[in-house]
Amino acid sequence: MDKQLTLGGLSRQEAERRLQQNGLNEVSETKFNFWKAILIRLWEPSAWILEAALVIEIILGKEIQAGFIVLMLLFAAVNGAIQSGRSSKVLHQLAHELTPQVSVCRSKQWQKMDAKKLVVGDLINLRSSEIVPADVKLVSADLELDESSITGESNSVKRQKGEQAFAGTEVVSGDALAIVTATGINSRSGKTISLVNQNSAPGHLQQLLGKIIGYLAILDAILAVIMIIVAVVRHENLIEMLPFLAMLFIATIPIAMPSSFAVANSVEANVLSKEDVLVSDLSGIQEAANMDVLLVDKTGTITVNRPQVTAFYNLSELTDDEVIRNAVSAADIVNPSVIDQAIINYAADKDDRSLTVQHFQPFDATIGYSVAIVGPDRQSIYLGALKRLMAIDDGQTPIPATVDYNAGRTVAVMRNNRLLGIFVLQDQPRADSTASIQALQERGVKVVMLTGDNRKTAQIIANQVGLNGTVLPFADLNNDTAIDKLAGIAEVVPENKLAMVKQFQRRGYIVGMTGDGVNDAPALKQAEVGIAVANAVDLAKRSAKLVLMTDGLSSIVKILDSGHRVYQRMMTWTITKLSRTAELTMLLTFGYLVFHFMPLTLNAMILVAILNDLVTLVLGTDNTHIRLQPEKWNLSNLSRVAGVFAAGWTIVGAVFATTLVKMGYSAGQVSTGLYVYLIFSAMLTILMTRTTRPFWRSKPSLAVIIAITLNCLLTLLLAALGWGIAQISGVLIVATVVLTIIIAVALTLIWKLINLNRQAE
Numbered sequence: 001m002d003k004q005l006t007l008g009g010l011s012r013q014e015a016e017r018r019l020q021q022n023g024l025n026e027v028s029e030t031k032f033n034f035w036k037a038i039l040i041r042l043w044e045p046s047a048w049i050l051e052a053a054l055v056i057e058i059i060l061g062k063e064i065q066a067g068f069i070v071l072m073l074l075f076a077a078v079n080g081a082i083q084s085g086r087s088s089k090v091l092h093q094l095a096h097e098l099t100p101q102v103s104v105c106r107s108k109q110w111q112k113m114d115a116k117k118l119v120v121g122d123l124i125n126l127r128s129s130e131i132v133p134a135d136v137k138l139v140s141a142d143l144e145l146d147e148s149s150i151t152g153e154s155n156s157v158k159r160q161k162g163e164q165a166f167a168g169t170e171v172v173s174g175d176a177l178a179i180v181t182a183t184g185i186n187s188r189s190g191k192t193i194s195l196v197n198q199n200s201a202p203g204h205l206q207q208l209l210g211k212i213i214g215y216l217a218i219l220d221a222i223l224a225v226i227m228i229i230v231a232v233v234r235h236e237n238l239i240e241m242l243p244f245l246a247m248l249f250i251a252t253i254p255i256a257m258p259s260s261f262a263v264a265n266s267v268e269a270n271v272l273s274k275e276d277v278l279v280s281d282l283s284g285i286q287e288a289a290n291m292d293v294l295l296v297d298k299t300g301t302i303t304v305n306r307p308q309v310t311a312f313y314n315l316s317e318l319t320d321d322e323v324i325r326n327a328v329s330a331a332d333i334v335n336p337s338v339i340d341q342a343i344i345n346y347a348a349d350k351d352d353r354s355l356t357v358q359h360f361q362p363f364d365a366t367i368g369y370s371v372a373i374v375g376p377d378r379q380s381i382y383l384g385a386l387k388r389l390m391a392i393d394d395g396q397t398p399i400p401a402t403v404d405y406n407a408g409r410t411v412a413v414m415r416n417n418r419l420l421g422i423f424v425l426q427d428q429p430r431a432d433s434t435a436s437i438q439a440l441q442e443r444g445v446k447v448v449m450l451t452g453d454n455r456k457t458a459q460i461i462a463n464q465v466g467l468n469g470t471v472l473p474f475a476d477l478n479n480d481t482a483i484d485k486l487a488g489i490a491e492v493v494p495e496n497k498l499a500m501v502k503q504f505q506r507r508g509y510i511v512g513m514t515g516d517g518v519n520d521a522p523a524l525k526q527a528e529v530g531i532a533v534a535n536a537v538d539l540a541k542r543s544a545k546l547v548l549m550t551d552g553l554s555s556i557v558k559i560l561d562s563g564h565r566v567y568q569r570m571m572t573w574t575i576t577k578l579s580r581t582a583e584l585t586m587l588l589t590f591g592y593l594v595f596h597f598m599p600l601t602l603n604a605m606i607l608v609a610i611l612n613d614l615v616t617l618v619l620g621t622d623n624t625h626i627r628l629q630p631e632k633w634n635l636s637n638l639s640r641v642a643g644v645f646a647a648g649w650t651i652v653g654a655v656f657a658t659t660l661v662k663m664g665y666s667a668g669q670v671s672t673g674l675y676v677y678l679i680f681s682a683m684l685t686i687l688m689t690r691t692t693r694p695f696w697r698s699k700p701s702l703a704v705i706i707a708i709t710l711n712c713l714l715t716l717l718l719a720a721l722g723w724g725i726a727q728i729s730g731v732l733i734v735a736t737v738v739l740t741i742i743i744a745v746a747l748t749l750i751w752k753l754i755n756l757n758r759q760a761e
Helices: 012-022 034-041 045-059 063-097 204-233 238-252 257-273 283-288 298-302 320-329 338-347 386-393 433-442 455-464 494-506 518-526 538-543 554-595 602-616 635-662 667-689 702-721 730-760
Strands: 101-106 109-114 123-127 135-138 143-146 157-159 170-173 175-182 277-279 293-297 308-314 357-364 369-374 379-385 409-415 418-426 446-450 470-473 486-490 511-515 529-532 546-548
Touching (some): 045 063, 204 238, 204 554, 238 554, 283 529, 293 298, 293 494, 298 446, 298 455, 320 369, 338 409, 338 418, 379 386, 386 418, 511 518, 518 529, 546 554, 554 667, 602 667, 602 702, 667 702, 667 730
Parallel strands (some): 446 486, 511 529
Antiparallel strands (some): 101 123, 123 175, 135 175, 357 369, 369 379
16 A cells, blocks of 8 residues: 555535535445334245134134134234334334444544445545445555355456456455445345344254154144044044144144344343343344353453564664664554554654655554555565564574563564564553453352463463463364463464464353454354453454443453343243143143043134243343353253153143043133133243242242233133133132142142252262
């Protein structure tokens, strides 16, 4: 990039005038349409099943049952629309907070600002790993771009000086000045880049639930086949059975699961945004509850990332001021790194006469240095890693024995392949690093520091911040390395980070990773909890699941808290859903085979489905107890918990229904009694599964209390008055409620006893 480019950018006054005239560099998003969301949910496979059942009921002349199916259809659609609207609102708010930053020249001064404030005519700097924030014309150099966001082609393309580059594309390599030619809706992509991935891959818990739901669907199919075969053998009406079978599948398949997970995560995403943590992938929140290893970059996260020159060694015959001027000429003054800034600051008190720079090539991590062409004789000056420049010098320049390589980072300056000098830079730990690391360790998270420094330097920093254990060079890390004795990994180059994340994952750990650079992006994407730090480049933010807006590690504890809250609320929803689904399925099959009639009417089945799902609207607000250790998901454990409750409720329910039949109650009264039993058992299961303590000793949130109370009161009212279902006596209602409470207490004690026995083993 030519530092002598005479373009000075727009004046601040002109830029402000254009911003007022043309508006922000963004496109107004389509607002969420509640009624459209309802119509969409009335035209999807799950709705088709109910709509087919509705047609059958109308043909059979059962208007009341048809009315209840309409009620179920509307409830499912409205419920889904409400939850989608809640999550959409939060995600859109977060998207606006994740606007990329861009380096802009205004009134001949370079500054960082939000990309949405760009106007046509702005002079901006584009470099590797950044997102092109608007349509631009390249005016100083060529760039290699990834245009897959607008063309779908994965191969990068080269745009030459004078050509156009388009908003939303990514700079793969190069460094260039560019003039903004179109913004907002007038740009080719029609929008500024959003870092929020609203269609992220499901987390481990959702994948686990998907398997369980698949098993339940298979069970439903088997039971449905059995019931159809029995109906054929008994010469019973198959047409009248079809609505029941449709409701059986609707009750089993968790239609609300995706939106329930989205709402639970988005509620916590909103909480985190107020704590200066932005969420770009909702699955990262729930994964945080399980994280047991956190790989942390030293520079900028554990340390303040404001290194200062603490020692300077002149290796040449030039004066110190002359060597320093050479170093400053190879520093990037347009978009300086922390190393560039340290050299520039060090030179501020020296002779600041600058050399005439003919051409400048910014620092490139693949070669390890920047290059400046200076003077009329076009001599080359290099500024970068000492090891890389020593290889070019090829040992021609002797290095004094007094150079202390363990005192900090060593940066060298070279002119025409001869080393001129060495700078030693030191970075200090942040004031809050020790306390933050201790807090993470107390939560059962193993913190491992990553650094490119040598082992001795890294060990000093690790000891200062309370990371107990040994620092190993990356080359010595293997599958036999004891993680609990590892304080950090030294001599790490960016490409090592992805390998480390994968190695820890293969060993069964749930890995968190912090990063800030373009080379960190693959590791951030691979980690279950990828965290981009405050000064991260755009690509790192796009690859991470969470973005810290403040420096340091203290915010990560807040991420853990949110993860535990989401995990516990979703576990409550999951176990309750699985146990009551199994309970309903088995009772219907048992009743049909033994009693020769469906023990639950279609209206009662619809009421059970609606009232149970009402609670899921408010579970995201429930009170939780933050555990101090990582959570563990386990298919067998989840199945065991749900199985205990399902078995208990099903056995008692079967005995209860059989008793009612033997006592001479009609089929409708048996259905109503079983309906009351199913609702109260489901509500009590929610209370039991939301805590590890006895349910009567843990208070739910007010919203959950209100939802459960309204469900129970409505159930009692319908059963007592016979609205839509057969009327039963107050004595039977009270007996049913008392029975469910007794069984709930018994199941709580049984489950506590099982847990105690497992712990004793």
